Amino acid sequence: MNSLEKFIIDNEKADITKLILAKNKTYTFDFDLAINTIQARASIKHKVKDWYNNTKLIYPSILSAQQCSSQESAEYKASICKSHNAHIIMDLCAGLGVDSFFLSKIADKVIYNEMNRAIFEAVQANFKTLSIENIICSNIEIRKDNLLSVLERYKPDFIFLDPARRDKSGKKLVLIEECSPNLIDIQDILLEHCNKVLVKLSPMADIAMIKNRCHNIEEIHIFSTKSECKEILVLMSRDKQKDTSLILKDDNYSISLRQEDIDNLSVSYIKDLKELNKYLYIFEASKSIIKSGLFNLPCSKLGLKKMAANTHLYLAEKDMNLKELANYGKLFKIIDFFPINKANSKLIKNKYCNAELTAKNIHMKSEELKKKLGLGSSSNLHIFACEIANPINNWKDKYYFICEKLSNLS
Numbered sequence: 412m413n414s415l416e417k418f419i420i421d422n423e424k425a426d427i428t429k430l431i432l433a434k435n436k437t438y439t440f441d442f443d444l445a446i447n448t449i450q451a452r453a454s455i456k457h458k459v460k461d462w463y464n465n466t467k468l469i470y471p472s473i474l475s476a477q478q479c480s481s482q483e484s485a486e487y488k489a490s491i492c493k494s495h496n497a498h499i500i501m502d503l504c505a506g507l508g509v510d511s512f513f514l515s516k517i518a519d520k521v522i523y524n525e526m527n528r529a530i531f532e533a534v535q536a537n538f539k540t541l542s543i544e545n546i547i548c549s550n551i552e553i554r555k556d557n558l559l560s561v562l563e564r565y566k567p568d569f570i571f572l573d574p575a576r577r578d579k580s581g582k583k584l585v586l587i588e589e590c591s592p593n594l595i596d597i598q599d600i601l602l603e604h605c606n607k608v609l610v611k612l613s614p615m616a617d618i619a620m621i622k623n624r625c626h627n628i629e630e631i632h633i634f635s636t637k638s639e640c641k642e643i644l645v646l647m648s649r650d651k652q653k654d655t656s657l658i659l660k661d662d663n664y665s666i667s668l669r670q671e672d673i674d675n676l677s678v679s680y681i682k683d684l685k686e687l688n689k690y691l692y693i694f695e696a697s698k699s700i701i702k703s704g705l706f707n708l709p710c711s712k713l714g715l716k717k718m719a720a721n722t723h724l725y726l727a728e729k730d731m732n733l734k735e736l737a738n739y740g741k742l743f744k745i746i747d748f749f750p751i752n753k754a755n756s757k758l759i760k761n762k763y764c765n766a767e768l769t770a771k772n773i774h775m776k777s778e779e780l781k782k783k784l785g786l787g788s789s790s791n792l793h794i795f796a797c798e799i800a801n802p803i804n805n806w807k808d809k810y811y812f813i814c815e816k817l818s819n820l821s
Contacts, residue, residue, distance in 0.1 A: 415440035419448050420466050444471055444533075451476035458482060459509055468537045471529045475507045484642055485513040487634055487660060488571065488609065491646060493517040495607050497569035501562075503553050504573050504592070508534040508546075514571065515546050522565045524549040553592050555600070562604040570601055573611040585615045587624055598626050598647065608647045614640040618657075618704055627651040632658045635699040638741075643702075659699040663738035666712075668705070676707040680801040681716050681726065684808070687748070690716065690726035692733070693795060693814055695769075696740040713739060719800035719807065722772040734820050743793055743814035751796055751809040756784060763813060765789045771797035773809055791816055 412420075418440065422430055427450060434442060451470035456463040458481040470476050480488070488510055492500060501522040502511045507530065511523040523538070523546050525531040531550040538546050551561055574590035577583055588595045594610055601608045607629075612621065621631060621643070629651050632644040657673065659666045681687055696709055706723050709715045713736060715725035727736060736742055749755045751773070759766075765787040770777040773796055780796055793814045800807030 413440070414438075415445055415469075416466055418445050419452070422449055423452065425449075444469060447471050447473055454479075459485075462509075465540070467540045469533050470507065471533045472507070472527070475527075475530055479507045480509045481636075481641075482509070482513070483636055484634055485510045487632075488611075488644065489513045489517045491609060491630075491632065491644065492569055492571070492607075495569070495646070497607065499565070499567045500569045500571060501565055501567035501605075502571045502573075504575065505534070506530065506573070508538065510571060510573065511546055512538075512541070512543065515543055518569075519545065521546045522549055522567060523547065524551055524553065524561075526550070526552045553597075555592070555596050558592075558597055558600050559604070562600070568606045570605045570608045571611075572601075572608065576613050583613070583615075585613045587612065587616070587620070595624055602627055602647060602649045606649055610645045610647070612643045612645060614643055614702070616643050618643075618702070621645055622655070628655045629653070630656045630658055632660060633699045633702050635659075635661045635697060635702070637662065638698060640698040640702045657703060657705075659697075659703055659705075661697050661699045661739075666708075673705065676705060676711045678707040678710045678717050678720075680719070680803070681799075682801055682804065683806050687726070687799070689728055691729040691745055692727040692731070692736075692817075693743040693745060693812060694725040694727050694736055694740055695743070696723065696725070700739065709739065719772060719798045720802050722797045722799065724771055724795060724797060733817065737817070737820035742817040742820065743795070743812075744817055745812055745814055747813040748810050751811055755811055759784055759786075759794065759811065759813075763792060763794065766792040766794045766813075768794045768796065771795065773798055 427446060431446060448470045450473045452463055454476040458479060462468055492514060498519045500514050500518045501524065502514065503524050505511050505523045505525045508523055511521050515521045523534065525534060528550055531548065535548040572594065574592055574594060576590050584590050618631065622628060625645055625647060627647045627649065628645060629648040630646040633640060634642040634644060654670045657668050694709060694715055700708055701723065709725045710717055715727055718724045718726065733742060766789045768777055768781040768786055770780045793816050795812040795814060798807060798809050
């Protein structure tokens with residue numbers, strides 16, 4: 412164990428500010444690298460456990476550690492590449508190399524490329540420490556005017572591109588053309604010289620925008636875990652011969668739909684207030700389903716009733732398989748429901764003073780209404796304030812639904 416590694420281990424839980432203030436000029440190692448590595452390991456610990464356990468690995472950038480892929484998402488990207496017979500993969504903007512590391516497990520060769528020299532040198536050393544023999548490390552700034560020469564040099568059959576989604580001030584970027592490198596500018600060059608291109612985009616990116624701006628899309632993957640949309644992955648193919656598939660990957664399910672399947676999704680609503688009494692549960696779809704915009708999917712696949720055309724909540728009957736439903740979202744048992752009016756708002760203030768609240772398709776936002784009602788927090792009670800309607804017979808109303816959150820169903 413060298414002095415750098417010992418310092419990192421000894422000070423893992425130390426106060427960083429105090430460490431910096433107490434800096435000793437006689438250190439024989441790179442003190443700034445040590446400080447960055449200690450802080451970066453806090454992120455790595457929850458993302459790639461094996462890397463965290465290897466105390467010889469170094470991390471010169473805290474931000475890169477915060478932004479790098481988790482093992483789950485990196486393995487998912489590797490599974491996509493494997494399913495499309497990737498052999499030589501080039502990771503164009505590779506950062507700390509987590510994706511390259513897991514891609515190397517399924518490919519014959521991986522070309523890791525990182526434009527930041529300090530990160531490149533650290534990752535090159537880390538791969539050597541990890542005894543990775545099929546990764547070639549490259550330190551080239553990727554630009555439209557040099558991309559062709561880079562591709563001709565390494566001849567990959569598969570490209571993975573994770574453009575930088577922050578500007579120089581650190582602001583997060585969502586639009587494809589704002590990121591660096593600009594995929595819109597280089598996608599035709601990539602597809603001309605490579606069979607497949609897999610691009611990671613912001614989880615905030617709009618699916619319709621992606622379809623309009625990216626060429627030859629074979630698959631769009633929405634990857635979610637722990638109730639959060641983590642990544643949108645776009646697979647572009649030089650020889651695309653079929654409709655684009657939309658693939659939703661969550662902790663408990665994976666759904667693949669082509670355009671024909673999407674076109675055939677149907678929606679159903681309850682007829683009136685009388686029928687509402689048949690339903691005991693409210694279903695809130697998972698982040699992947701909501702992000703996909705497939706708001707009819709819970710009706711077609713799960714047999715639920717949609718509350719209203721623009722109210723993306725669903726009703727489930729008492730005899731439905733709750734464990735199955737819980738795989739696709741959250742479930743709430745309806746305790747009571749009544750119209751939204753002044754009298755009932757006052758009732759909520761007095762009777763249900765501690766509850767979480769979600770407002771859907773009404774004149775107020777969730778936080779605004781929760782504040783107006785003076786609600787405290789609750790881990791169990793949840794109130795939905797929403798419009799419920801049937802657009803066919805023009806029946807509609809706005810209701811409070813007092814619910815109990817169901818857990819431990821899966």
